[in-house]
Amino acid sequence: MNLRARIRILLVFLVGMPLLLLLYESYQAGRHTLMTEMKQEALKVAKLETAEMDLTFDPPRIIAEGLARAVETVPELRDDSLRELLRRTLHDSPEIYGAAIALDPGMTSLGRFAPYVCRRGGVETESSISYDYTVSDWYRRPLQLGRGSWSKPYYDRDGRTGMVTYAAPVRRGGRIVGVAEVDLDLASLLKRLQFLRPGGNGTVYLVNPAGHILAHPDLKAMVGQEGGRTLGQLGALMKRRGVDTLNMVDPVSRRKSWVVEYPIPSLSTARGGGDWSLIVSWPLDERMAPLSTLGRRMLVLYLFMGGAALWFLNRTFDDTITRPLRRLARQARGYAEGDFGRNPVSHNDARELRELEDALNALGAALEKDRAPSPPVKEDSP
Secondary structure, three states: OOHHHHHHHHHHHHHHHHHHHHHHHHHHHHHHHHHHHHHHHHHHHHHHHHHHHHHHHHHHHHHHHHHHHHHHHOOOOOHHHHHHHHHHHHHOOOOOOEEEEEEOOOOOOOOOEOEEEEEEOOEEEEEEOOOOHHHOHHHHHHHHHOOOEEOOOEEOOOOOOEEEEEEEEEEEOOEEEEEEEEEEEOHHHHHHHHHOOHHHOOEEEEEOOOOOEEEOOOOOOOOOOOOOOOOOHHHHHHHOOOOEEEEEEOOOOOOEEEEEEEEOHHHOHHHOOOOOEEEEEEEHHHHOHHHHHHHHHHHHHHHHHHHHHHHHHHHHHHHHHHHHHHHHHHHHHHHHOOOOOOOOOOOOOOHHHHHHHHHHHHHHHHHHHHHOOOOOOOOOOO
16 A cells, blocks of 8 residues: 555544544534423423413312312202202303212212203203213212212213313211212313424323323324323333423324423322323424434535545645655666656755755765766876
8 A cells, every 4th residue: 555545544534533523522412402402391381281281170179179068068958059059150160061969869868869060062051960970980989089089081971072070079967978070171171282282293191100191182082091001111201200301202103202291280199180290292303303404414514624624635745745755766766777867856845855855866976976987097108
């Protein structure tokens, strides 16, 4: 391998490697900055939306508990007074979908009594629960726990209204005689979540550790009601206390995402919920697309800069070292062939090359002198 090739390899290593390291460090710094900003923004979205969820779910719980206390304190359980209490509660609480008082058939003089009021198509309507409510989860669970609780998401009997119910036990004479419940329509919640697109294409949804999804903007129906959906890493994330973030595969979209899990206080176990959490899921591929574009542009720029630097350095080394050495090699070869012509010393060459050229010229002069024919000797005449 000649000297020029070795110099080129050395230049590629000395110039190319630093440029590649600079490109890598620049990309990693940009990625770190973008990930930090995304994490902070996702945490802000999660915090704000969790506060909004508290404002959505806490009032129905308070209304149901207040309704139960009102039933407990009336002197006598009468059909007309309880129905009026429900109508007034619904009228004064525009944030709820419906309300009911369901009594144990064998615990009061009213028997199987379950008046229900709700808003259908924006109109307040009144009816009675016709099915056997005593086997329903929203009725049995408060009786078993002895305190108020939220139900799992379900559909109304018409199959069109998705809702959740908060039911609080009603006590009279130290015994639980039924429940007072309030229904929350999930349609308005789903509409709100559909407008929330963090980062342009992210999603915000509600899920509990069992895998039940309360609301998701990309799902036409609630899922996970019978056994749950596999949560993957999200399940482990939700088992930790407090707010957590993780780079993981979203269990719903199945895309690599930046996920923030924010527990909702109003849906915690202490408040009768199922430890629901608000999830902010941010697809990394779309969020990182600007960084990828920037990385490609930087790569093109660095390749151009590196190519220009290599060309310049190669040309400089060629003019400074390679060509003078070749000139001296041709001069030495000429000496070997008997050509003692000497090149003038170039003052543009490096000092070491000028010294070598001076030494080579001196060598040529000495060789030429040794090989010069001796002058003829004249004989003295007698």
